[in-house]
Amino acid sequence: MTDSLKAVYIKTYGCQMNVYDSGRMLDIMRPHGFHHTDDINTADVIILNTCTIREKAAEKVYSELGRILILKNERTKLGKETVIVIAGCVAQAEGKEVIRRAPFVDIVVGPQSYHNLPMLLEQIKRNKSWIVKLDFEENNKFDLLPEELGKGSSISFLSIQEGCDKFCHFCVVPYTRGAEFSRPVSNIYREALIMAKNGVKEIILLGQNVSAYRGLPPDIVEDHDIDHKIHKDLKNQENNTIIISDIQKNHKKNDNFNYWSLSKLIENIANIKEIKRIGYTTSHPIDMLNDINLIFLHCTEKKLMPYLHLPVQSGSNKILKSMNRKHTREEYFQIINLFRKYRPDIALSSDFIVGYPGETDDDFADTIDLVKQIEYSQAFSFKYSARPGTPASEINNQIDEKIKDQRLQILQELLRKQQMIFNLQKIGDEMEVIFEKPGKKNGQVIGKSPYMQSVVCDGSLDIIGEIMNVKIVDAKQNSLFGKII
Ligand code: SF4
Known part of the structure; x- marks a missing residue:
């Protein structure tokens, strides 16, 4: 690879697996002379690491591609090459359809094949033709170890x-x-x-x-x-x-x-x-x-x-069955109780879907009841959206969007309250914080608590990368505030 394709911009959509995969793509590319840029305008390689979990994910990618095409054309006028890569789950699900709808895309690479990126970029450079690589090669992907x-x-x-x-x-x-x-x-x-x-x-x-x-x-x-x-x-x-x-x-x-x-x-x-x-x-x-x-x-x-993210999705046994979750709400409680028995301070997190096809007011009330009983430290909640090809998308009894909106609002309000209560309970505690990055204000550093909360402290940037004892003095919805001891 010559110096002409070096700066890589990655936009990551979706879950932590995608965040991880984006990091690994950079790890794999770095030894080949690439470096990361946060500025899409200066990027020689633009990667969209996509996700299909939410509604209209593919459409969002295509509209983002429209913007990227304008950028690519502007760079071409300046004599600069731009390689566009679609990675992740939309790439896997859409395959060649991506090239059909966006012929200016150079590489479509599935989540199991991204370790081939340096080679694919080299091929693009030589052949100037598009490549679709969607093989399932899990061993190769993981075992290339920068x-x-x-x-x-x-x-x-x-x-x-x-x-x-x-x-x-x-x-x-x-x-x-x-x-x-x-x-x-x-x-x-x-x-x-x-x-x-x-x-x-x-x-x-x-x-x-x-x-x-x-x-x-x-x-x-x-x-x-x-x-x-x-x-x-x-x-x-x-x-x-x-x-x-x-x-x-x-x-x-x-x-x-x-x-x-x-x-x-x-x-x-x-x-x-x-x-x-x-x-x-x-x-x-x-x-x-x-x-x-x-x-x-x-x-x-x-x-x-002391943290457990254990998705339950719904508190209704009827909906859990329809979702094919293979467990009941009682079994979920049983597991949570065991964790709490052995680690009483454990922070609990979950995923919820509201408005799953067939979800009645009573089913939703079961979800609210489950949340009230468990008391989460944080959670992720979404409105159900049909994913093409999944069994749930074929169920007739889809829920009206307005009802989904109302239910999501009620659930999120409860989860927000619980998160605030959990954070407030930490005031006065001393805990080890790993410092990760500068804060928004000068003289502030941000770290992470053992319970997965952000902790903001006054301190020198020199402590980034260090683990230090911190006394928590204040709490907000999304972060704690502490003093380094
Ligand atoms: S457990 Fe269910 S929701 Fe989670 S990845 Fe597997 S199929 Fe998807």
Whole structure:
């Protein structure tokens, strides 16, 4: 790649997996001479990392592309080349349709293929033709390991699992991200070590459903001589990938491995001295009781953050059944009660959908009742929107938009109150805060509490990247205010 295509702008839509993927795209591109820019006008490569979870996602991408085309044409007049890349779930769902509707797009790359970006950009440069790459190659994607991982960040995501087999009736993830795939323990541990070396203090283990994590244990990897090879030459990515692929094939044939659960993985990452905090997201209730040790670990492992994001989506058993969630509200309460028993101060978070097809006033009242009983520290709530191709989109009994709006308002008002109460309860507490970035005002720094809240303190920018004891003196809806002790 010559100097003509260097600055990369990425716009990320949607969930934390996409945020993680955008970071990895940059990690993968950096060794090839690319650098990140926040200014789209100066970007030689523009990547839209898209999401299909919300309504009209594809339409939003096309209208954004209209604006980008104007920019591309202006740059062309100045003799500057601009490569446009559509990545993520819209890319996976739409494929060549993207090129048909927006022929000025150069690359369409699915969530399982973005590790090929440097090569695809090189191809575009040589052939000047569009490329659509949508293969499901999870091993390759994860196992290309830049040594810059986590550099410049005190908090980093580490992807341990991807895809989902749950097929909730409203969700496109199983179609766009594929079946559940757990990364082998050695690979994850190796990334955690690199992050620790690069100054990361908090790792959030990430996946569509991390509670379903079943990782190939390191001794299996050693049996195949892979650990030795990995440590011998981290840069020999091609070899690692081939060997891991072979093991993965064997593991699919042979189900006798003693797979590692999420809790065992956490226990081991906790042994890395430089890593001070570990979190995980997202989980599914039906997998939580398969790894009971995870609940105990919230009591015994100091590094495990007192935070659980456990989506429930609805408080109505009728709607949960229609959503194909495979659990009841009673089972959800049972899990939450267990977590609270072993970690009473745990901060709880969830996802909610209001106005799912067939949701009556009584069903919605069940959701409100569930929220009142649980008392969340934060939560994400949305109006149901039909995703093409999902079973829920074919249910006749769709809910009127006005009713959805009213229900969302009621739910969000309650969740806001609960978040405020949770934050106010922290006033007077002392807690460890990892400082991440400058505050909005001069002389302020922003960090993160173990409960996932933003904490604003007066302090020098030198403390960014440090972990410090802070006394909380005030609280607002979205952040705490503290004094460094
Ligand atoms: S658990 Fe359900 S909502 Fe979550 S990713 Fe899987 S199918 Fe989608």
